[in-house]
Amino acid sequence: MHIFYGKASLIDYLKSIKTVQSTIGFVPTMGALHQGHLALMQKSLLENENTVVSIFVNPTQFNNPEDLAKYPRTLEEDVKKLTALNPNIILYAPSVEDIYDGKPLSQSFDFDGLENQMEGKFRPGHFNGVGTIVKRLFEIVEPTNAYFGEKDFQQLQIVKKMVAKNHLKVNVIGCPIYRESNNLAMSSRNERLSTEERDEAAIIYKTLTAAKEKFATNSTATISEWVQKSFNKNTRFTLEYFVIADEATLLPSTRKNKNKKYRAFIAVLVNNIRLIDTISLN
Incomplete structure (x- = not known):
């Protein structure tokens, strides 16, 4: 397996x-690889002659220093998983110095307002950090196709916007959410949950599927109120936000339009660990 720790040798x-x-x-990726990551890689392997995977915990997209410090770093285990999947995968595992040349600062981006909703409201500067690292990685790797999971749907839309605005020749492909046996969306952060927390986190997807059923006959305000009341009864999980939004603009929806696509977004806190999920409502 080819492993590169510096951009110069990778580019060559x-x-x-x-x-x-x-x-x-x-x-x-930011490492701590799970089956959701591997599914993205499998799709890339099927659709391209060469597949590059990056593992880099990007400091500029963390607004919470504690979250950055506690983010799982499991490079040795990740390499084993990649080798088992396909030894021809090319791994780029850079240092902060290699990526940022000693200056780990975010660029400022205009994502036409996509950055101001949901995650952007609760994580100031997060999407400038995402835009900075993804643009930098695209410039280094120069991929034909780049694969992102739809769990981070807002991030997916923002990456597409960044590519369009910067005229980058990359095809950004969104891939379905990979879920655990209880339908909890797979995330590296799940590793920080206790067994009990992980089991009970099934409430997140159950809430989303119930909201989807209600969407056919209820107003968005009624659904949002029902979700809030459901979490008010739960002492373990705190609802940070639940939003029904237009897929294209990510703006919260107050009225339903049959010609638009809608999606529900949710963020939940358990023991200071943030879990996000989303579901298409159309």
């Missing part, structure tokens, strides 16, 4: 294997 290697017809698939 990618140039050496690139042909006019070949394609590069790219899966950016």
Whole structure:
């Protein structure tokens, strides 16, 4: 397996294997790999001659220093999983110095308002950090196709917007959410949950599926009120937000329009661990 810790050697290697017809698939991650990550890689392996995976815990997208400090770092285990999946995967595992040249600062981006909703409201500066690292990685890897999970649907829309505004030649592909046996959306943060917390977190997807059923006959305000009341009864989980929004603009919806696509977004706190999820309502 090819592992690169510096961008210069990675760029040289990618140039050496690139042909006019070949394609590069790219899966950016922050490590602590789970089956959801591996599913993105499997899709890339099927659709491209070469697949690059990055593992980098990006400091500029964390507004909470405690969250950054506690984010799981399991590079040795991750390498084993990648090797087992396909030893031809190209791994880029850089340092902060290698990515940011000693200056880990975010660029400022205009995502046409996509950054001001949901996660953007609760995590100031988060999407500037996401835009900065994804743009930097795209410039280094120069992928043909890049794969992102739909659990972070807002991030997916923001990456697409960043690519369009910067005229980057990357095809951004959203992939279905991979779930645990109780339908909890797979996330590296799940590793910080106790067994009991992990089991009880099934409430998140149950709430989303119930909201989807109610969407056919109830107003968005009625559904949001029902969700809030449901979590008020739960002492373990705290609802940070529940929003029904237009998929394209991510603006909260007050009236339903049959020509638009809608999606429910939720963020929940348990023992100071944030869990997010989403579901299409159409």
